[in-house]
Amino acid sequence: MHRAAVSGSLFRAGNFWKVVPWTLVLCLVFVQPGSAQEKERLAxxxxxxxxxxxxIPTTLSQVNLGVEVQGKTAAEVQQEAARRSSAVVALLKSRNVDKLQTTGISLNPVYSYTNNVQRITGYAASNTVSFRIATEKAGTLLDEAVKAGASQISGVSFVASDExxxxxxxxxxxxxxxxxxxxxxxxxxxxxxxxxxxxxxxxxxxxAPPPPILLQRAEAKGNAGNISITPVVGGEQQVEASVxxxxxx
The missing domain is CATH 3.30.1660 (Dodecin subunit-like)
Known part of the structure; x- marks a missing residue:
């Protein structure tokens, strides 16, 4: 919609008065068509x-295992933990496990308390790793890892493949x-x-929710050569979506 207003000055020319415009004011009003309809549509x-x-079936086992060694001095404990860990890692690499990585390395003093007096009696070192392997091979590999020097199995969980x-x-x-x-x-x-x-x-x-943990820390004891194959059985994993x-x- 357009609206114009004209203003000016009067002057006399003979017997006539004339208006001479000196300002032109133009007002433009824009109306957005359909704005009310658009609001109603959104409402x-x-x-x-x-x-x-x-x-989906869980075809892979996520394993966390490690080596823990205790002894009198920090140096001997750390060296023994490194030796056993190297043997375990070499075994895992030879079995072509997936996503092998170190998850922890620690060396701590061991204390004893006598008559409320604290003193260091030795040291404890641990090295832990995690990896994935096909579930049907997990039991055999766990037993082999114990024979190679692993002394901790801190968790086994089941997952489906990324694909x-x-x-x-x-x-x-x-x-x-x-x-x-x-x-x-x-x-x-x-x-x-x-x-x-x-x-x-x-x-x-x-x-996909985090896979449930099957084992919560198991200590390997006794003669590893007499241990039977550890049974490991997978299950199902649920993948959820919301829209x-x-x-x-």
């Missing part, structure tokens, strides 16, 4: 969240989206409304 929306869960988890995440997202849409359709049907379009999509998560849809009607 008439339904938010609904869907959930998807995929169960299986990635595939399950995509499938869980699809299921979550379908679940959200089905819920929205049920609501619209009950209220007699018609779904128009998806205004926004939010992926809340698509992750939130905002749908106009």
């Amino acid at each position: 008439r929306t339904l938010s609904v969240s869907g959930r998807g869960v995929e169960s 299986a988890i990635a595939s399950a995440q995509k499938q869980a997202l699809k299921e979550a989206t379908q679940d959200a849409r089905q819920q929205a359709d049920a609501v619209f049907s009950a209220l007699g409304f018609q779904a128009k379009e998806v205004v926004s999509i939010q992926i809340n998560n698509a992750s 939130t849809l905002q749908i106009s009607y």
Whole structure:
């Protein structure tokens, strides 16, 4: 819409008065078409969240094991721990384990208390590593690691392969989206409304929970040569996803 105003000065020319314009003021008013309709469209929306869960087999074992040595002096204890750790790591490398890494190295004094007097009686050193291996090979490898010098098994958990988890995440997202849409359709049907379009999509998560731990610290004792093969049996892992849809009607 346009509006103009004219102002000026009067002067006499003969028998006539004339207006001479000296200022031109132009006012422009812009109206945004459809703004009210746009607000109404955004106000008439339904938010609904869907959930998807995929169960996949755990084909890998995540193992944490190590060497712990105690002795009189720090030097001899550290050297013995290093020797045994090197033997264990060499064994693991020869078995082509995956994601092998050192997770801890420690050397600490051992104290005794007599008549409320503290004194150092020796030292304790430990080296720990973690790795992954196919579950069907885990039991045999654990026994071999003990024979090579490992004296701690601090945890065994089961996980699926990275490829299986990635595939399950995509499938869980699809299921979550379908679940959200089905819920929205049920609501619209009950209220007699018609779904128009998806205004926004939010992926809340698509992750696999931490695998459960099978063993919480086991000490290897006795004659390792007489130990039977340790049974290790995997299970299933769940991958979850959640999707939130905002749908106009």
